[in-house]
Amino acid sequence: MVRTVEQSVREFYDGQGWKGSEDRLFRQYGRAYQQYHTAADGRTIDCFAGRNGSLLIAGGGDMPESHVCIATKFEKVSYVDISDTALKIAQHRLPKLEPKLGSICSAPFETSTFDAVFCAHVIYHIDAAEQEKAVRELIRICKPGGRIVILYKNPRSPIRYAASAVDRLRKLAAPKYAVEKASGLYFSAHPLRWWRRFSDSAAISMRPWDIIGSTEERTLIPANWLASTFYGVAREVERAIPGLAVKLWQYPIVILDKQ
Template identity: 25%
Template sequence: MREKYGIDAPGVVRTFAALGVVLTVVSGFVYALANAWWAYVIATVLLLTALTLLTQSLWMVYSSLVGKRRVWERALADLPLRGDERVIEVGPGRGAVLVTAARRIPSGRLAGVDIWRPQDQSGNGREALLANARAAGVADRVDAHDGDMRQLPFPDNDFDLALASLAIHNLPPADRAGAVTELARVVRPGGHIVILDFEATAGYADALRAAGASDVRVSGLHWSMHPPTRVVTAEASRPSRTAS
């Protein structure tokens, strides 16, 4: 059995593709019937718009199937991992990032927490995540939980590493800082938080700093994904040293 991770934001991809095809057909009709310069201009604009939409839909498919995992492989490679960490990912969907992390952390234990919305990823569901974990040979170390990233069902300091990939932006803007604070809460002092998203990353960084995290960094844009993304990394707060 092969791993099958689906497409992120499938409704958006379908809409872009459908509109691109329709506008291509319409522009062809306008070109065929044009008998004035302005008609050719309209046809050209329609065709360019169609090509833009089709390009975006193909870019999003590439982003889901290839680009996202490449960005995460680099992000995880940059962390000082031992290989036996406890890892949590919020919004793992069908598990592309969680399985990538499991391969990077061969003796670790990983948990995915999601509400499994179909509009976020095609075929989204906890069983799809577990099926991909089995196909990748890491199912014995991966658990799937129903839950909300704003109220994680875990105690403080329970994980060494927390991940979020294209997940937090799905929350109402007023709830995003709380979700980031939850990630920081469940990570032990000295552990790490890594968040990938295409919007609100500066706000995530501010929320991590407010939660006491250190070494908070926001990467440049990663153009292998559409929309282009940034990676926010931080180290969870350590207890302050007091003089004896």
């Protein structure tokens, strides 16, 4: 029997993702990254400024600190994830959560239920053919005037291309035992213009979130002094030319304000 993308992603997170693999594969950064990342999380939190009422965290994983901070701004917080392991971790971290096991492709909530929705690093782990359905479900369950904040991936970031080229060269030169195995976790990201299709039901805007992923940092910026310079320049670009940063950075914030 052929596994679906959803089944493979669930198996990854229940079997290894929330038992250490997520941190080892996707959260291993150098020292210079931490200050930069704190500002990136701050930009996410700012997206919810002045908003309250009911929040849905869609696919919140192990509830990082930024998720907890956002959740404290709302009176009622619901949480949905396909991973039973994630649900248990999240409820331990934030007991006021109302957890539900399920997929956002068929969100188990009534229409216009939530004042806000937060969905971080989830959509690009959904089958590419199902991603539009998932986003439209998030729009459906959000109230008119409500806000959906999505952390997505930019597949055309030049940083990704540069890291891929360097990685290929390294693998050619490295002995087989030294080559890292792929995580096996599915991901597929659409070009940023793909998001325009949702303008029929929401006002769309984007902000820069994070310039680089952990794998790309390890590949391109091995020295801490170089990383400090790199992140310093990134902060200046984000401040002065945020639109350019959205186009170049690996991870944008996509904001859908429901009409």
